[in-house]
Amino acid sequence: MALCFHSVMSAAGDEDAASRLFELANAPAVAFRTAGGAEVSIRQDPANSTTGGCVWETAYLLAQWVEREIESGRGRWGRRWKAHLCGTGPAVRCLEVGAGCGLLGVALAHAGGDVTLTETADAMRNLEWNVEHNPLPPTCRGSVAARRLHWGDPADIQAAVSNGPFDLLLGTDVIYCASLVEPLLQTLQQCMHTHSTCWLCCQVRCPDSHEAMMRLAPKYFRTVNTRDLSGFMYAEELECFLLELRLPLNAVEKGVDAVREKKRSSPREKAEQRGRARKRTRREDGKEAAWGAIKT
């Protein structure tokens, strides 16, 4: 019998969120209801030798945060996802890295995403079991698949890339071992295109790994934002935050963008664009300086 996330979290009692989540992590299976009313049931696997044997706190958090973006139709991906649900746009293609038991990816597929969940070979059996045992109803606009993706493994990355392109890359609790940070960053970078966004929901478990992530991420990504989740569910109590990564535009796309601008702009618009570009340069200088301070 699966322990329901929503019932445990909303039950009366003095326990804090951490104790309730501990109870969930120790159940043989957990149930989660999507905003659209679908119920997924996820088997946990305490015998699994990897950390992927249970659903971690940030998986529930990111699932609900993405659903809130979809419902509100906010931001680029919320708008695109909503358009797909209304039948007026393509599906948002998601790749989840280090998916563990698969709660986040399976829930988002039920919410209409086109989701590929990935894991190491050791965690694949339970992940595949969960994908198989949570079939999407015929009315669902999503799709779901599971495949092996060991961070930094060229063959796995190549196979994942050929299955893309992916719009949204997602990961929860994947920053906990300093030696895995660079292979993870390489994998994310190679699986993204210039308009993709990566959201990693983090809880600082290992300060060295987080320091490595913040130091190395600007080597791979133009945008490295930390988004405060305070006020959202138990994010504050458990000190969870969202790390948002985006790539630089490549030369070809910059050229295409520039041509589009040229065709469209009147002299007045051009003057405004020059003003915006100056502001952007100042902001980026500021960001560089901030990262410089972290690096030293």
Ligand SMILES: C[S@@+](CC[C@H](N)C(=O)[O-])C[C@H]1O[C@@H](n2cnc3c(N)ncnc32)[C@H](O)[C@@H]1O
């Ligand atoms: C702390 S668990 C988080 C699992 C899941 N994302 C969640 O929040 O419930 C970290 C996950 O990263 C996966 N992982 C660790 N090293 C990996 C690697 N080199 N390549 C791919 N996945 C890896 C583990 O198997 C594990 O499932």
